[in-house]
Amino acid sequence: MTKAYASLKQAARLKPLEIERRAVGPNDVQIHIDYCGVCHSDIHMVNNDWGISEYPMVPGHEIVGHVVSVGSDVTKFQEGQRVGVGYFVDSCRTCEPCKAHMEQYCENGFKMTHGSETDDPGGLTFGGYSDAIIVDEGYVLNVPENLDMANAAPLLCAGITAYSPLRNWDVKRGDIVGVIGLGGLGHMGVKMAHAMGAHVVMITTSQGKAVDAKSLGADDVLISTDQAAMAAWAGKFDFLLNTIPVAHDIVPYMSLLKLDATMCLVGIVDELESVHTAPLLFGRRSVAGSLIGGTKEAQEMLDFCGEHNITADIELIKMNEINDAHKRMEKGDVKYRFVIDLKTI
Amino acid sequence: MTKAYASLKQAARLKPLEIERRAVGPNDVQIHIDYCGVCHSDIHMVNNDWGISEYPMVPGHEIVGHVVSVGSDVTKFQEGQRVGVGYFVDSCRTCEPCKAHMEQYCENGFKMTHGSETDDPGGLTFGGYSDAIIVDEGYVLNVPENLDMANAAPLLCAGITAYSPLRNWDVKRGDIVGVIGLGGLGHMGVKMAHAMGAHVVMITTSQGKAVDAKSLGADDVLISTDQAAMAAWAGKFDFLLNTIPVAHDIVPYMSLLKLDATMCLVGIVDELESVHTAPLLFGRRSVAGSLIGGTKEAQEMLDFCGEHNITADIELIKMNEINDAHKRMEKGDVKYRFVIDLKTI
Numbered sequence: 050m051t052k053a054y055a056s057l058k059q060a061a062r063l064k065p066l067e068i069e070r071r072a073v074g075p076n077d078v079q080i081h082i083d084y085c086g087v088c089h090s091d092i093h094m095v096n097n098d099w100g101i102s103e104y105p106m107v108p109g110h111e112i113v114g115h116v117v118s119v120g121s122d123v124t125k126f127q128e129g130q131r132v133g134v135g136y137f138v139d140s141c142r143t144c145e146p147c148k149a150h151m152e153q154y155c156e157n158g159f160k161m162t163h164g165s166e167t168d169d170p171g172g173l174t175f176g177g178y179s180d181a182i183i184v185d186e187g188y189v190l191n192v193p194e195n196l197d198m199a200n201a202a203p204l205l206c207a208g209i210t211a212y213s214p215l216r217n218w219d220v221k222r223g224d225i226v227g228v229i230g231l232g233g234l235g236h237m238g239v240k241m242a243h244a245m246g247a248h249v250v251m252i253t254t255s256q257g258k259a260v261d262a263k264s265l266g267a268d269d270v271l272i273s274t275d276q277a278a279m280a281a282w283a284g285k286f287d288f289l290l291n292t293i294p295v296a297h298d299i300v301p302y303m304s305l306l307k308l309d310a311t312m313c314l315v316g317i318v319d320e321l322e323s324v325h326t327a328p329l330l331f332g333r334r335s336v337a338g339s340l341i342g343g344t345k346e347a348q349e350m351l352d353f354c355g356e357h358n359i360t361a362d363i364e365l366i367k368m369n370e371i372n373d374a375h376k377r378m379e380k381g382d383v384k385y386r387f388v389i390d391l392k393t394i
Numbered sequence: 395m396t397k398a399y400a401s402l403k404q405a406a407r408l409k410p411l412e413i414e415r416r417a418v419g420p421n422d423v424q425i426h427i428d429y430c431g432v433c434h435s436d437i438h439m440v441n442n443d444w445g446i447s448e449y450p451m452v453p454g455h456e457i458v459g460h461v462v463s464v465g466s467d468v469t470k471f472q473e474g475q476r477v478g479v480g481y482f483v484d485s486c487r488t489c490e491p492c493k494a495h496m497e498q499y500c501e502n503g504f505k506m507t508h509g510s511e512t513d514d515p516g517g518l519t520f521g522g523y524s525d526a527i528i529v530d531e532g533y534v535l536n537v538p539e540n541l542d543m544a545n546a547a548p549l550l551c552a553g554i555t556a557y558s559p560l561r562n563w564d565v566k567r568g569d570i571v572g573v574i575g576l577g578g579l580g581h582m583g584v585k586m587a588h589a590m591g592a593h594v595v596m597i598t599t600s601q602g603k604a605v606d607a608k609s610l611g612a613d614d615v616l617i618s619t620d621q622a623a624m625a626a627w628a629g630k631f632d633f634l635l636n637t638i639p640v641a642h643d644i645v646p647y648m649s650l651l652k653l654d655a656t657m658c659l660v661g662i663v664d665e666l667e668s669v670h671t672a673p674l675l676f677g678r679r680s681v682a683g684s685l686i687g688g689t690k691e692a693q694e695m696l697d698f699c700g701e702h703n704i705t706a707d708i709e710l711i712k713m714n715e716i717n718d719a720h721k722r723m724e725k726g727d728v729k730y731r732f733v734i735d736l737k738t739i
Contacts, residue, residue, distance in 0.1 A: 146653060154653050154677060156629065217678070284501065308491055308499050311680065317671050324666045326659050329683030332499060333562070335656065336681055338674025 071167070071183055075122040078189045080132055085177035086111025086203035086361070087387040089233065089294055089316075092375050094164060099318065103164045109177025109389070110136045110162040111205040113198050123186045131192040133351065135205040136341050138162050138174060138188045150345035152188075178371065180391045190348050193355025200360035203233060203386040204351060206341060207361065211238040212350040213342035214290060214313040215245060222246030224287040227271070229302060231258045234292035234316055236362060236385040239265045242290070244357040250282070252289075252302070261384070265362075273301065284308075284332070292316040299336060303328035311335040361386045367393035416512070416528055420467040423534045425477055430522035431456025431548035431706070432732040434578065434639055434661075437720050439509060444663065448509045454522025454734070455481045455507040456550040458543050468531045476537040478696065480550040481686050483507050483519060483533045495690035497533075523716065525736045535693050538700025545705035548578060548731040549696060551686060552706065556583040557695040558687035559635060559658040560590060567591030569632040572616070574647060576603045579637035579661055581707060581730040584610045587635070589702040595627070597634075597647070606729070610707075618646065629653075629677070637661040644681060648673035656680040706731045712738035 073079045091108040093099055112134040116126050126132060139160035140152040147155050160166075163176030175182075192201055211234055220226055226247040228238040235251075242249045243266030250269045251262035259270040271282055279301060286305045289312035296319050302312055306328075314336065328334055342350065354360065362385045366374050374387040418424045436453040438444055457479040461471050471477060484505035485497040492500050505511075508521030520527075537546055556579055565571055571592040573583040580596075587594045588611030595614045596607035604615040616627055624646060631650045634657035641664050647657055651673075659681065673679055687695065699705065707730045711719050719732040 151653075308496075314671050314674060318675060319671060321669045321671060324669045326662050326664060326666060326683055329659060329681070330663060330685045331683075333682060333684050336674070337678060338671055338676075339678050340675045 070181070071169075073118055073120050073183055074185075075120040076185050076187070077120045077183050078123060078126050078132065078186050079117045079119070079183050080112070080114045080134065080181065080189070081117050082112055082114040082177055082180050082182060082391045084113050084199045084202040084391060085109040085179075085389045086206065086363075087366075087371070087374055087378065087389065088203075088206050089378060090206075092378060095375070101164070103166075103173050105173070106164055107175035107178050108163050109179065110134070111202045111207070111386075111388075112162070112177035112182060113192055113202045113205070114182075114391075117181075119186070125186050125191075126189060131194065131198065133190045133192045133201070133205045134162060134177070134182060134184050134188065135190070135209060135347055136162055138184045142187075146343075149343070151343040153341045153343055178368070178389060180394050188344060190344065190351055192351060195355055195358065196360050199365055199388050199390065200363050201351075201354070202388050203237070203361035203363065204354055205347070207233040207237045207386060208241075208354065209342035209347045209350050210234055210315050210339070211290065211292070212241050212353070213346055214315060214337075214339040215242055215288075216346065216349075217339065218288050218311055218313065220245050220247050220288055224248065225250065225285055227252045227286045227289040227302075227305060228267070228292065229253075229273070229289060230292040230294070230316060231255075231262055231385075232292060232294070232316075232381065233361070233383075233386045235290075236265055238290045238292060239267050240359050241353075243267070244353070244359060250286070252305075279305070286310060289313070290315065296320055296322045298322045300325050300328055303334055303336065306332065306334045309333050311337050314338045315340075361388075363388045365390050369393070415526070416514075418463055418465050418528055419530075420465040421530050421532070422465040422528050423468060423471050423477065423531050424462045424464070424528050425457070425459045425479065425526065425534070426462050427457055427459040427522055427525050427527060427736045429458050429544045429547040429736060430454040430524075430734045431551065431708070432711075432716070432719055432723065432734065433548075433551050434723060435551075437723060440720070446509070448511075448518050450518070451509055452520035452523050453508050454524065455479070456547045456552070456731075456733075457507070457522035457527060458537055458547045458550070459527075459736075462526075464531070470531050470536075471534060476539065476543065478535045478537045478546070478550045479507060479522070479527060479529050479533065480535070480554060480692055481507055483529045487532075491688075494688070496688040498686045498688055523713070523734060525739050533689060535689065535696055537696060540700055540703065541705050544710055544733050544735065545708050546696075546699070547733050548582070548706035548708065549699055549704075550692070552578040552582045552731060553586075553699065554687035554692045554695050555579055555660050555684070556635065556637070557586050557698070558691055559660060559682075559684040560587055560633075561691065561694075562684065563633050563656055563658065565590050565592050565633055569593065570595065570630055572597045572631045572634045572647075572650060573612070573637065574598075574618075574634060575637040575639070575661060576600075576607055576730075577637060577639070577661075577726065578706070578728075578731045580635075581610055583635045583637060584612050585704050586698075588612070589698070589704060592632075595631070597650075624650070631655060634658070635660065641665055641667045643667045645670050645673055648679055648681065651677065651679045654678050656682050659683045660685075706733075708733045710735050714738070
């Protein structure tokens with residue numbers, strides 16, 4: 050064990066914290082964190098909106114950095130390699146989802162990158178608003194050489210959260226795909242669905258986002274408050290990726306789907322505003338949810354992004370700007386992801 | 395054209411009505427109606443609960459009878475044959491769903507068996523609370539010889555409404571299938587899922603329905619108000635057929651589904667009580683809807699029922715008992731479907 054110091058004053062709204070970092074075990078990768086994306090869920094966790102937060106807390110699960118050292122049994126990584134860590138750092142490894150590398154659906158509960166209990170009594174995992182982390186190699190990902198590291202950080206959560214449902218519902222060339230909401234998740238969804246060959250329609254309440262959406266790869270923009278436009282697009286969509294992070298009425302969007310098509314929710318863990326069943330029955334439509342993505346799929350996503358040169362559009366901040374960043378995110382004031390430069394810690 | 399008389403005093407709460415019946419066209423089948431099932435939606439239509447009712451109205455769309463005469467171009471039916479008619483009697487025949495014989499999802503709107511406009515100005519279709527109907531042969535089905543006619547009537551709506559989603563979501567031998575709610579739809583769902591080889595669990599609020607459910611083919615009964623039992627079944631179901639006809643909270647049921655599994659709503663066209671997204675995201679689960687079934691699938695369903703000797707459990711009533719029957723249905727007081735004996739008209 051080594052004594053380590055983490056500057057968390059701004060991040061966790063606490064005085065500087067003495068934490069004991071675990072030794073690098075045989076399967077561990079010790080990572081120097083270069084950049085960490087700021088996810089909307091960090092704010093929920095900091096505020097304990099979901100009632101699962103444990104303090105002290107170091108948020109951050111869009112981690113990219115480079116390998117400092119590896120344990121004796123590590124085979125996939127070596128010193129200096131560019132790596133990433135996402136929302137979880139361990140899982141049971143024995144249930145069916147884990148065996149299929151869909152650890153996000155681990156039946157025994159995955160270990161979150163921040164705020165989960167460790168094997169040490171009273172210990173907690175600490176996340177990426179920090180300059181170092183030690184993670185089992187099974188939960189570390191390789192970041193392609195051609196991607197800018199700071200811009201790649203949001204791929205580890207926003208990226209995989211958009212990618213996984215696009216793949217699961219088999220989005221392919223020629224499909225008409227709607228991305229609802231243009232934020233961190235939505236802008237990744239537009240870029241990825243476009244790269245998969247879909248005809249991408251940005252669906253937003255805001256006319257002001259139309260130009261941006263097209264520059265990101267959207268072929269069309271549909272203003273959801275324009276009832277004539279919504280009617281014209283009714284029944285046209287093969288898939289809808291709904292990234293709205295707050296309670297809303299899903300019914301107007303459901304009517305956009307073709308027979309047998311699905312709208313997948315990725316942005317909201319909350320009560321929906323209202324759900325009338327008519328658009329489900331009349332069209333055999335589905336509403337589903339999807340949660341981040343597993344390690345195998347996340348590596349596939351990173352390789353896909355390397356191949357198509359996809360990263361997030363970001364605003365790079367210093368560590369001591371994090372509280373302002375959280376406040377601006379609550380107002381939707383970011384294009385499209387804050388990323389912390391951990392040199393500034 | 396022939397002048398015909400339909401005794402609708404009780405059925406439509408109107409004085410006896412003079413209706414003009416259309417002539418038997420070249421593709422028409424003239425049917426003498428022997429029995430007609432009483433569907434919950436008849437009550438909604440009589441009361442104009444959905445705001446789409448047209449009066450005068452003759453409800454009834456679970457029609458069985460025998461062929462009286464056929465038009466010159468009819469090839470599939472002949473005089474004396476046992477036939478059935480369900481929820482619709484025509485559709486556009488040109489859209490993709492129609493061409494796939496999924497006329498229930500006709501993009502131009504199918505013609506309902508009762509209450510839709512006819513080609514004659516001001517004309518309306520009249521349904522099965524009557525002793526005669528004329529229907530294009532494309533919308534007439536063959537009723538297997540071994541099935542009791544009165545008990546077969548509810549197959550034309552309750553039966554196909556349960557069968558279609560069980561087939562669409564590929565229920566097969568060994569699957570664990572939950573049927574939620576034991577009414578007209580639910581009891582058909584139990585019998586059909588059982589005949590498909592599934593392990594069928596009846597999910598009900600009522601301990602009193604346990605014995606009945608098992609006699610219908612359920613392997614287990616899960617009382618949905620028993621939280622320990624619900625927890626024990628969490629994550630176990632391959633498919634849920636939700637037949638509850640009133641607003642309710644779907645979240646406790648969603649947690650019963652396996653990863654990637656679907657709950658299909660067939661009983662409710664209304665606002666759901668509340669929908670929290672957590673069980674959708676944590677398990678990539680779907681909630682879907684399904685509407686009756688198409689002509690091809692309905693014939694397949696009738697043949698399946700012939701093969702497995704499946705019909706509805708019914709209470710046979712006289713025409714003049716229909717108002718009491720509607721009242722009893724509103725209290726859930728029927729095992730499991732009223733069927734009108736049209737000899738009593």
